[in-house]
Amino acid sequence: MTVKMTAKTRETSNKGSALTELRSKGEVPGVVYGYKTETTSVTVAEIELIKTLRESGRNGVINLDIDGKTTNVVLSDYQMDALKGSFKHVDFLAINMSDELEVATTVHLTGESVGEKEGGFVTQPNREVTIRVKPSDIPDALEIDISKLEIGDTITVGDVRGTVSYEILDEDDFILVSATAPRTQEELDELETVSEEGAEPEVVGSEDSEENKEA
Structure with a gap:
């Protein structure tokens, strides 16, 4: 099952305050890497991420739209805030649909x-x-x-x-x-x-x- 989700590119920042501000707006910082893809820092709306994972499952294929360009990805890794129960960071792996994972x-x-x-x-x-x-x-x-x-x-x-x-x-x-x-x-x-x-x-x-x- 493949579902669609949107993401936006973001400027890489090592400042915790910038990431905290993103999360306060309901955005989750992340990175996309893998098949025919340059490593790209992105943000996704947490509400959309949760909805997508409910539909696709933990290992489902996601058709990720990054500023208008679509890439097939799977959720490779993620970090959660133990106290808030919210996403802190997500990693998306770009994949070749013909290759085994x-x-x-x-x-x-x-x-x-x-x-x-x-x-x-x-x-x-x-x-x-x-x-x-x-x-x-x-x-x-x-x-x-x-x-x-x-x-x-x-x-x-x-x-x-x-x-x-x-x-x-x-x-x-x-x-x-x-x-x-x-x-x-x-x-x-x-x-x-x-x-x-x-x-x-x-x-x-x-x-x-x-x-x-x-x-």
Whole structure:
């Protein structure tokens, strides 16, 4: 699916104040680079960007109009403001529609597993896979039916590789979903004890506040 979006060229500035002013006006600074394209600094309206991504999906092809010149691109990378939930910066990769791309696609589970009905739990160790595919054939997601998944079962890339029309680049033993047995009473008691002791959660990451993509 290809959708249209407009962008405007902008002067490159390393001043945070200039970028802050842009964002205050509802504009998102970004850059376009790639196939037969000179690296170009642009801005896009955030409301239009959000609307476009809702229509095309994370990996959809965008027909980007930059000051009247159109280029087929995909969203290569982006930065979000963790507090405001808004876009800080976007990277668009210009593409050749005839060439295959390496992109990440979401793993989407369908159905209710046998293991869940028996009181077990379904876990998803990996929620994305990397695929190689032509831009026009990029899927919205890799859909996996888990209705026959029993306790102790796992589904790996090797199990689904032959069911899709594109190439999955992850290894065969890359686990996508598994069904585990219900917790024992001993495990539940241990979890309750930890909770009552008020263990502090571990901080595993934080938002980088520095502007590291201002080109």
